Amino acid sequence: MTSDAAPPALDGILLPKRGRRAVVLADGEPPPPRLLAAHLALADLFLCTDAAGRPYAALPRLPDAIVGDLDTLGAGVSEVPPGVTVARDARQDTTDAEKALAFALDDGCREAVLLGAGGGLLDHALHNALLPERWAGRLRLLLADAGTAALRVGAGESCTWDLPRGTTFSLLPLPGGARGVACDGVRYPLRDAAVDGRGPATVSNEVAGGPCG
Known part of the structure; x- marks a missing residue:
C-alpha cells in the first residue's frame, strides 16, 4: 500500500x-x-x-x-x-x-x-x-x-483498516490465487472476485473514504 x-x-x-x-x-x-x-x-x-x-x-x-x-x-x-x-x-x-x-x-x-x-x-x-x-x-x-x-491476508481472513482517503493499494495473488474476494470502501469495489493473476488487474486501487476491508 x-x-x-x-x-x-x-x-x-x-x-x-x-x-x-x-x-x-x-x-x-x-x-x-x-x-x-x-x-x-x-x-x-x-x-x-x-x-x-x-x-x-x-x-x-x-x-x-x-x-x-x-x-x-x-x-x-x-x-x-x-x-x-x-x-x-x-x-x-x-x-x-x-x-x-x-x-x-x-x-x-x-x-x-x-x-x-x-x-x-x-x-x-x-x-x-x-x-x-x-x-x-x-x-x-x-x-x-x-x-x-x-502484508499477507490469508484464506478466510477478514480485515478492516481505517486508512486515509486516497491511499493506493494492490491485491497481489499468492500461488494458487484467491476466490471470493470482497473489498469495500474503495474506488473499485470487489464482490466475490477471483484474484489469481489471470483476471483483471488488482493493482493501484484507492481508498474512497471510511474503513477499507
Missing part, C-alpha cells in the same frame, strides 16, 4: 503491536532514517542482516545482533561494536533475511517488520516479497519501505 500519510502511521494501522516485536534491517535499499527510527521505537529486538546497517554509529540504536552468512560483511565483522551479538549461519538454503526471522522467532518474537528488503538483487527482492506467506503461522510479518508496505 502507498499513502500520502506518514509511512510509520500507515504501518501502525496495518500491523498494530500485540506482542514481542523484531525489526529486521536487510541489506537492500536502506529505509529513510525517520522510518527506521519510528519502527525501532516499538522494537523489542533489532537485527541487521550481514552487512546491513553500517556504519552502526549512524543507526538510531545499535542492533542486538548481526545475523547471516556474513559473506558480505567479511572482515568488517571487526567493526561490530562490543555487546552486539554476531550470529553466523553459513547454510545456503535460507537467505540472510530468513536467518534473521528465525533468530527473532527463537528469541520469542511473534511479529516482525522487515526493512530494506527491496532494491539490490532482483531475485532476493522477489523472494523477500513472498516471506509473509512463507512465515505465516509463525510470525506476523510486515514488509515496509519509504512509500509502501505489504
